[in-house]
Amino acid sequence: MLRISEIFGPTIQGEGAVIGQPTVFVRAGGCDYRCAWCDTLHAVDTEYRHTWAKMTSEEVMAEIERLSGGVPLTVSLSGGNPAIQQFGELIEMGKTKGYRFACETQGSVAKDWFAELDPLILSPKPPSSKHVVDWDQFDACIAAAGDAPRVLKMVIFDDRDYDWARDVARRYPDMPLYIQPGNHTPPPPDDDDAEVDIDGIMTRYEWLIDKALADHWYTPTILPQLHVLIWGNKRGV
Amino acid sequence: MLRISEIFGPTIQGEGAVIGQPTVFVRAGGCDYRCAWCDTLHAVDTEYRHTWAKMTSEEVMAEIERLSGGVPLTVSLSGGNPAIQQFGELIEMGKTKGYRFACETQGSVAKDWFAELDPLILSPKPPSSKHVVDWDQFDACIAAAGDAPRVLKMVIFDDRDYDWARDVARRYPDMPLYIQPGNHTPPPPDDDDAEVDIDGIMTRYEWLIDKALADHWYTPTILPQLHVLIWGNKRGV
Numbered sequence: 001m002l003r004i005s006e007i008f009g010p011t012i013q014g015e016g017a018v019i020g021q022p023t024v025f026v027r028a029g030g031c032d033y034r035c036a037w038c039d040t041l042h043a044v045d046t047e048y049r050h051t052w053a054k055m056t057s058e059e060v061m062a063e064i065e066r067l068s069g070g071v072p073l074t075v076s077l078s079g080g081n082p083a084i085q086q087f088g089e090l091i092e093m094g095k096t097k098g099y100r101f102a103c104e105t106q107g108s109v110a111k112d113w114f115a116e117l118d119p120l121i122l123s124p125k126p127p128s129s130k131h132v133v134d135w136d137q138f139d140a141c142i143a144a145a146g147d148a149p150r151v152l153k154m155v156i157f158d159d160r161d162y163d164w165a166r167d168v169a170r171r172y173p174d175m176p177l178y179i180q181p182g183n184h185t186p187p188p189p190d191d192d193d194a195e196v197d198i199d200g201i202m203t204r205y206e207w208l209i210d211k212a213l214a215d216h217w218y219t220p221t222i223l224p225q226l227h228v229l230i231w232g233n234k235r236g237v
Numbered sequence: 238m239l240r241i242s243e244i245f246g247p248t249i250q251g252e253g254a255v256i257g258q259p260t261v262f263v264r265a266g267g268c269d270y271r272c273a274w275c276d277t278l279h280a281v282d283t284e285y286r287h288t289w290a291k292m293t294s295e296e297v298m299a300e301i302e303r304l305s306g307g308v309p310l311t312v313s314l315s316g317g318n319p320a321i322q323q324f325g326e327l328i329e330m331g332k333t334k335g336y337r338f339a340c341e342t343q344g345s346v347a348k349d350w351f352a353e354l355d356p357l358i359l360s361p362k363p364p365s366s367k368h369v370v371d372w373d374q375f376d377a378c379i380a381a382a383g384d385a386p387r388v389l390k391m392v393i394f395d396d397r398d399y400d401w402a403r404d405v406a407r408r409y410p411d412m413p414l415y416i417q418p419g420n421h422t423p424p425p426p427d428d429d430d431a432e433v434d435i436d437g438i439m440t441r442y443e444w445l446i447d448k449a450l451a452d453h454w455y456t457p458t459i460l461p462q463l464h465v466l467i468w469g470n471k472r473g474v
Contacts, residue, residue: 010450021458178257216308218310226461
């Protein structure tokens with residue numbers, strides 16, 4: 001059985017490698033991390049475990065098909081950390097029907113179904129998260145992806161995160177790289193439409209662009225979180 | 238000699254296939270179109286011809302290298318219509334130094350140097366532009382690109398543009414597709430920082446997302462013009 005916090009869409013993917021693509025999100029419940037600025041605590045904190053549905057892969061697939069009207073699109077597996085669950089069966093089932101599966105994970109747990117993704121988005125967490133990346137585990141995730149497309153995405157809140165991101169980028173020179181500013185006004189888990197500081201977010205986005213360009217660091221694609229610009233902290237869009 | 242309206246950057250590409258990528262823009266002066274809502278009239282209207290510099294390919298390349306600090310990045314050839322000029326020499330020169338060249342054109346004039354691009358962005362103009370696309374010329378542009386990556390980008394202002402875009406997409410099922418709402422408050426050519434209606438632009442972006450998703454039209458990537466969200470109508474960013 002899968003533990004599912006939410007299934008919603010179709011909407012557009014708001015960030016990273018498949019930004020702007022019509023997407024149904026499957027948000028897994030449960031996470032091995034507790035990032036200081038987590039923006040999806042309702043899918044992470046076990047206090048909200050009672051809101052997570054236990055579903056079979058067939059039930060999840062049926063809901064994806066219902067939402068998408070049976071027309072294939074990109075399904076984004078997110079969380080929480082989807083990599084602590086078994087999504088292989090769902091992916092296999094969906095791919096035979098023409099659906100494409102992307103997955104974002106911090107890279108702390110490797111799964112063999114990573115090899116079926118398009119793409120695997122590895123998002124190691126920067127120092128401001130208060131987590132320390134286990135690079136052996138991270139490398140195991142890359143290895144598990146095999147020939148599947150894989151990209152690196154990093155959220156950057158401050159100068160220390162930025163310097164760390166540059167080091168990580170040097171470590172993986174061949175992976176397409178996406179960086180984005182963090183949402184410093186994430187929603188509390190019990191409020192699905194909390195106030196968001198859009199001006200502050202745009203200022204941080206400009207800061208990140210200016211900093212990378214001033215350093216002649218041209219390898220990352222620098223993007224905002226479009227869904228936050230459009231819908232703020234509203235959930236289910 | 239090349240007729241150049243502006244060379245600026247590095248900044249980020251604000252739209253389309255290479256959205257978010259650090260970019261130096263080379264804006265060609267002169268255009269065979271006069272779109273009703275043109276947002277770069279200062280590079281189109283011959284009344285502003287006196288502001289366009291005559292430069293050799295070597296001079297343009299030297300300016301690109303100066304702006305980028307000699308570190309290779311994506312150079313975006315835009316306009317006006319860059320396809321009415323000879324950019325082959327510049328592209329050849331830049332590629333030997335590691336620079337990558339993207340080019341956006343309406344697809345009215347084919348050039349052999351399209352085959353050197355990564356990518357060629359073909360942006361046929363919708364009915365609201367008051368132009369009628371010559372599809373033979375457009376197909377000649379696709380043929381000229383050969384094996385170079387090429388994508389389709391369409392600006393959509395209203396229902397009629399949307400229906401037209403769906404027809405165009407059916408005509409080119411194998412080309413990656415990007416759609417975006419237009420800026421209905423484009424700057425007049427003699428004002429490089431005119432007021433822009435960001436709320437209206439976001440409303441139009443949401444309209445386009447909702448419309449495509451309601452139609453189960455999942456093939457286009459749906460993006461805003463990020464540079465307008467960040468910098469409004471300001472020129473040179």
